[in-house]
Amino acid sequence: MDALLVLTGTERSQLVEGFGSIKASPYDDYPAFSEHVRDLVVDDVVPDxxxxxxxxxxxxxxxxxxxxxxxxxxxxxxxxxxxxxxDPSAEKKKRKTTFVGEAFLELLAQITGTPLLAYANRFGGDFFIDVVAISRYLGKQTGYNGGEVVFHNDRTAHPVRADYITLLGMRCPTEDLVYTGFVPGTRLVAELSPEVRRVLREPHFATPFDVVSRDANADLGEEVAHPILSGRSSLRYLDTHTTTAAGAPVEAKDALLALKNALTRVPKDRHRMQRGDVLTFANQHGLHNREQIEITDPGRALGRWLLKTYAFADRESADAHADAWVDGVPGKVGD
Structure with a gap:
């Protein structure tokens, strides 16, 4: 994917200098950290x-x-x-003493008008998450598996889902070819017939909770029947895991197969994340994956590190979940 913007060295240094004035930790006091970043916008520290x-x-x-x-x-x-x-998250909070990457992701969320979202029962309720391989999840269907990940939306089975996901390349082995793929929902839906779209809008489908979610919350229960398609192009789908719900009509299985075929055919956008790259994309109005084309050192590849944030589409979308805030922290839900 082509870059919308490549920051100059001067612009980057300007931001780093501004971030140096932030004393609050995003992991100890996120609201204060967020407010300090907001001050940088007010003080004209952000490059035009x-x-x-x-x-x-x-x-x-x-x-x-x-x-x-x-x-x-x-x-x-x-x-x-x-x-x-x-336990990469715990190690980060013990060893990482600067918060430049976190400050930039917070800044980007603010200037794009997309308030951040955190889950209280995942990674300590942090707003900044580390996409790093975790030993107990190696080979499983999760972004922390150290390998490839099928096309999906994050938190597919959950009631509160991010509208946008943003990734920042922290440590990306330059010798490896690892790509993040993205398919816009509108592009995928255009491959489907009107009849298939109609069936996909019905609650005939089910997606199991991912292994990380189940480990974090033993009270999740069973998956709930849901539509795959809603609105203009909003999707709720985890490839190879979303299936038809119990009692679904035959046409639901046909529609699911048509969706799978369309996903195979549809042109994909791909980006190879490098240090300092930001990839920000729709979580609901699109599907994303991870492909490992060539790994030269499997051990080193397990150290690949992306910093990640979830975000709501806008303040109104965030406020719609205000009754779910945990500890009075806006954006932190108990999902």
């Missing part, structure tokens, strides 16, 4: 080109013409600790 790029992202999303954007040469912490694969 980045503000214009954020405006372009907002406009593209509002018009539904582009659902994925790339920024390059974005600020990343100079001193990145080794996280290992047993």
């Amino acid at each position: 080109r980045l503000l214009r790029a954020a405006g372009r992202i907002r406009a593209d999303r509002a018009e539904g013409v582009v659902e994925a954007h790339v920024l390059r040469n974005c600020p990343v912490d100079d001193d990145l600790p080794e996280l290992g694969n047993e």
